[in-house]
Amino acid sequence: MFDRPLLTAILVAIVGLLGPMLAQRVQGVASTWLWRMAAFICLIAAWAIALLNDPLYTEAKLHPKAYGTLTVLAFIGAVMFARSRLLEARAHLKARIMCLRVDKQIDTEDAALDLQFTMSIHLRNDGTVTTAVTGFDFFATWGSVDYEGRQIQGLNEYHLKSFRPSDIGSQSVHTDEYDDLFDFPLPCEITTTGSQPGWLRFFIRGFPLEAGTNAGLKKDVVIKLVAMDRKGDPHIVYKGSLPEGECGPILKKEKPIRWEQLA
Secondary structure (H helix, E strand, O other): OOOHHHHHHHHHHHHHHHHHHHHHHHOOOOOHHHHHHHHHHHHHHHHHHHHOOHHHHHHHOOOHHHHHHHHHHHHHHHHHHHOOHHHOOOOOEEEEEEEEEEEEEEEOOOOEEEEEEEEEEEEEEOOOOOEEEEEEEEEEEEOOEEEEOEEOOOHHHEEEEEEEEOOOOOOOOEEEEEEEOOEOOOOEEEOOOOEEEEEEEEEEEEEEHHHEOOOOEOOOOEEEEEEEEOOOOEEEEEEEEOOOOEOOOEEEOOOOOOHHHHO
16 A cells, blocks of 8 residues: 555656646746746655655665666656646637638739738637737648738728618618728737737739639638747648638728818
């Protein structure tokens, strides 16, 4: 039977293995080194309790050199675990595309498509630490070839046209309503407790003509949205086929006419 000191050592070792990882998920804003130090101390404390446990010493009857070797191995194991990626705080960014509009134009000279992707996204962080997004990359894939998009700013000058029933319960009488677009704010802190909405627009020139249809693009087209964090590390926040939600017409806002212009 195990005595109390040995049971204490086992419990401390379990806490050292699982406790920091669980605490990091609950309170991930603390520095990574803090969780690693906590794990290291717990594992070394567990071995110290086991090493000083009299029944273990008397029953095992190991040579002092064997105890020394086991102590070195326990120290190395604690260091390796504390430095492992299990205790590395990471951000895990994901994007939900609320709606996507694809506008295309045929380039007759190059026999290709010029595409413009405008999307509304909500970016969230499923990781353990807050990170900052500094930019986006966008790719559209056709026939195993990636075509990179160029981001276009200035969406604040546009609005989204939508049609809503003017009378409650009426499906025949509609009024036009306009929702203002806004560029996704950059740089932007993405916490683990909420999401950040915004609009993005990308332009791709020279997309294969056979990938297009009368209504837009074929279902085989795959898009990929990549967010760049403050360290320059890429996060694939969306990769898949074109989402079903299509944005309505996107129109440029009309500038108000000043009276002095009419004089």
